[in-house]
Amino acid sequence: MFLIQTLDLICGINMKSSYYISEYKMPLKDYFIFGLSIDCVVFGYHEGEIKVLLVQRDAEPFKGHWALIGDLVDPEQNLLDAANNVLEKLTGLKNIYMKQFFTFGSVDRHPLGRVVTVGYFSLVNSIDHHPIASSWAKSAEWFNINHLPELAFDHQSILTKGIETLKNDVRHKPTGFELLPDKFTLLELQLLYEALLGYKFDKSNFRKKILEMNILKPLNEVKENVSHRPAKLFRFDEKRYRILEQNGFSFEL
Amino acid sequence: MFLIQTLDLICGINMKSSYYISEYKMPLKDYFIFGLSIDCVVFGYHEGEIKVLLVQRDAEPFKGHWALIGDLVDPEQNLLDAANNVLEKLTGLKNIYMKQFFTFGSVDRHPLGRVVTVGYFSLVNSIDHHPIASSWAKSAEWFNINHLPELAFDHQSILTKGIETLKNDVRHKPTGFELLPDKFTLLELQLLYEALLGYKFDKSNFRKKILEMNILKPLNEVKENVSHRPAKLFRFDEKRYRILEQNGFSFEL
DNA sequence: AATACTTAAAGTAAAAAATACTATAAGTAT
DNA sequence: ATACTTATAGTATTTTTTACTTTAAGTATT
Numbered sequence: 174m175f176l177i178q179t180l181d182l183i184c185g186i187n188m189k190s191s192y193y194i195s196e197y198k199m200p201l202k203d204y205f206i207f208g209l210s211i212d213c214v215v216f217g218y219h220e221g222e223i224k225v226l227l228v229q230r231d232a233e234p235f236k237g238h239w240a241l242i243g244d245l246v247d248p249e250q251n252l253l254d255a256a257n258n259v260l261e262k263l264t265g266l267k268n269i270y271m272k273q274f275f276t277f278g279s280v281d282r283h284p285l286g287r288v289v290t291v292g293y294f295s296l297v298n299s300i301d302h303h304p305i306a307s308s309w310a311k312s313a314e315w316f317n318i319n320h321l322p323e324l325a326f327d328h329q330s331i332l333t334k335g336i337e338t339l340k341n342d343v344r345h346k347p348t349g350f351e352l353l354p355d356k357f358t359l360l361e362l363q364l365l366y367e368a369l370l371g372y373k374f375d376k377s378n379f380r381k382k383i384l385e386m387n388i389l390k391p392l393n394e395v396k397e398n399v400s401h402r403p404a405k406l407f408r409f410d411e412k413r414y415r416i417l418e419q420n421g422f423s424f425e426l
Numbered sequence: 427m428f429l430i431q432t433l434d435l436i437c438g439i440n441m442k443s444s445y446y447i448s449e450y451k452m453p454l455k456d457y458f459i460f461g462l463s464i465d466c467v468v469f470g471y472h473e474g475e476i477k478v479l480l481v482q483r484d485a486e487p488f489k490g491h492w493a494l495i496g497d498l499v500d501p502e503q504n505l506l507d508a509a510n511n512v513l514e515k516l517t518g519l520k521n522i523y524m525k526q527f528f529t530f531g532s533v534d535r536h537p538l539g540r541v542v543t544v545g546y547f548s549l550v551n552s553i554d555h556h557p558i559a560s561s562w563a564k565s566a567e568w569f570n571i572n573h574l575p576e577l578a579f580d581h582q583s584i585l586t587k588g589i590e591t592l593k594n595d596v597r598h599k600p601t602g603f604e605l606l607p608d609k610f611t612l613l614e615l616q617l618l619y620e621a622l623l624g625y626k627f628d629k630s631n632f633r634k635k636i637l638e639m640n641i642l643k644p645l646n647e648v649k650e651n652v653s654h655r656p657a658k659l660f661r662f663d664e665k666r667y668r669i670l671e672q673n674g675f676s677f678e679l
Numbered sequence: 680a681a682t683a684c685t686t687a688a689a690g691t692a693a694a695a696a697a698t699a700c701t702a703t704a705a706g707t708a709t
Numbered sequence: 710a711t712a713c714t715t716a717t718a719g720t721a722t723t724t725t726t727t728a729c730t731t732t733a734a735g736t737a738t739t
Binding site (some may be wrong): 499628629630648652653654655656 | 710715727728729730733734735737
């Protein structure tokens, strides 16, 4: 499948300029020296705060610094598969919401050579799972996105861009639901959106607005073990949302 | 700067697992065989239609098919520089609005090997400039985005994603201005947005809305050579927009 | 020079939506 | 039984959006 070994041969029969515009400065195979990695911004939500999962490096360079979870991509692996693998290895979680948000490719960003990294973010509701078992990281921790430590490599800019993308998505798509447990109350939803957007909603109006959208499926259950009137539980109705979306509905809060 | 030649040496002294999580299946250097390319979706606007610039391939594979403009990235070149180069080589245009929108990395997407491509889109107002001079393309043409020919490689999906991103951006950011000449009338702006969004605005209300945003600078000039009352010309005031944006203003049409 | 025609630009009333606030219901804890 | 907490429904006011009307300012024609 990979023809790189025969590239020079191909070039020999004048394929050099047949694929692309450039007059190449060097043999075609010298263009095939990029490394590709995934860096994953894992968001969680706990007690009114948006968190991000970081691991502490136990090896040089940047020993002791915190970093995003990431890994080199195997040349036979698709990007999204690689991203899912990275997350699964660290947290054991599968089938998590994942979204590619930006690709970082500064020439100098990595000491090993020209490593281009694709940034993904994922939204996780079970903030407890993070069994760390890695040869290069000694611990993993959730950090409030407003109180971050110093990060390794260019992970600060990756994280910043990831946060920016999340905050932007949240305003126009029902993104946040992935951060809540499957069943949630309207107040829990409101508090999440307040944390994400950074401002308060009027309780009554928030309820009205979100219910009128018709994207929540009411369950015949109520919150248990609360010392006050228990609230009804809802579930996000993704199917319905997709239908509404196709008919021109747009989610706005 | 590039340490790839010495990677195996490094691996020899047990750096293998110090950067990343994985226990690698093969020598580290075998991960550095990716090619990286840029594919650029060039949007234009002419007589009420949104257009995209395509070139026709004059070489196998996909000879005769239309394709996005693109090229391999030089290992010593930053991504955005590479994207700007691609555009400049084909159109001669510099300092064009460019935005990275998605990275495509299917294992099988390219016959030369594992080539990951970063998708950019650009917005161009001078739809006339496209002096084609290339060894692999015989012509360049603007296509209405609703009437596209069959495309080479996976360019159909890249283009689709690019169009989707543009249409999405347009609703929440003042993106479209780059498609108009520097000075424009309110009706011209309205017609552009109608083409981009696919529905009509009430003229009077559109004017009111956009002027109240305070992101247009009125000029002391009017449209010339028209056979009716000439409209005032405006210019997009990007500086002002940035300030408003930081204060929480969000562009919505 | 008067008239017709086209588009610009301003204004206005009705409808809809967002907002702020009030009242009541349904549960737990003491 | 009473106090307390949160859920849930409702309503009146303000603001925004929408649909429509009127007037102004230019060109082209007769």
